[in-house]
Amino acid sequence: MSGVPFAVHLAARDHGQMGETFPIIEEDxxxxxxxxxxxxxxxxxxxxxxxxxxxxxxxxxxQPKAVAGLGTSATPRSWLFDPSIVVENDVTDDKGALIAARGQRVNPMAFVQLTQQLVFIDGTDKTQRDWAVARFSQMKAKIIFVNGSPFDQMKPYQRRFYFDQGGQLVSRFGIRNVPAIVSGEGQMLRIAETPVKAGGA
Missing domain, CATH: 1.20.5 (Single alpha-helices involved in coiled-coils or other helix-helix interfaces)
Structure with a gap:
């Protein structure tokens, strides 16, 4: 190479439009x-x-959602249930005295007795409704539906009904069939699945 300096030539060319273009629009x-x-x-x-x-x-x-998986009592079945629970946090009285420590197993029935029976029924079954209302006064028991509308039946029967939302109670007690009666028995609960015949037998 003589004294001529090495030169690099850059050229820009228009290659045309390679594809469809869109404006950038950002909306709030x-x-x-x-x-x-x-x-x-x-x-x-x-x-x-x-x-x-x-x-x-x-x-x-x-019209709450019916509790799934329950049948109708065909034969009597009865058992005792221990309602004891494990305390997740310390429990104190209004003066700060410790009643139960975290992790301790406590039976609520040692402090508070079940004053009313719990009667679980299929509220869409007139036989079960009539049986429960005839056998259990409002003072004696709470009638709890696992199916049907408690509100729609309050006026015809002139008493309050309840509903086991999500089946939490029947699941905890191990109830598989209704009617079922939960009663206090010392520091335990007596649970009885009770067949009912037409006519309230």
């Missing part, structure tokens, strides 16, 4: 949501959605 999310809500409001959809949610809430209260 809150603006989009607000616009959609205004549209729903103007079209009456918000009121409709609110009414639907209200109706569903009322229905879930008036």
């Amino acid at each position: 999310l809150l603006t989009v949501i607000e616009a959609r809500l205004r549209h729903l409001e103007s079209s009456g959809r918000i009121a409709e959605l609110q009414a639907t949610m209200r109706d569903q809430a009322v229905k879930s209260v008036r």
Whole structure:
């Protein structure tokens, strides 16, 4: 190479458009949501959605979901149940005195007796309803539905009914069939699955 300096030539060329291009648009999310809500409001959809949610809430209260897996008592079955629990935190009285320490096994029946029996029934079965109401006064027992609407039956029977939401009680007591009666027996609970015939036998 003589005295001519080495040169690098760079050239930029237009190769044309390789594909479709789009403008970048960033919308404020809150603006989009607000616009959609205004549209729903103007079209009456918000009121409709609110009414639907209200109706569903009322229905879930008036007609709770039936407890699954329960049958009808065909033969008597009775057993004792220990209601003892393991305390998760220290329990103290109003003066700060320790009643039970964390991790201690405590039987609530040692402190409070079950003053009312718990009677579990299928509230959609008129035979079970009539039997429970005839046999157990409101002072003597709480009648607890595992199916059906307790609210719809309060007026015809002129008494309060309850519902075992999610089957928490029957599951804890090991109840598999209704009617079932839970009674206090010393520091234990007596659980009896009791067959009922038409006519309240």
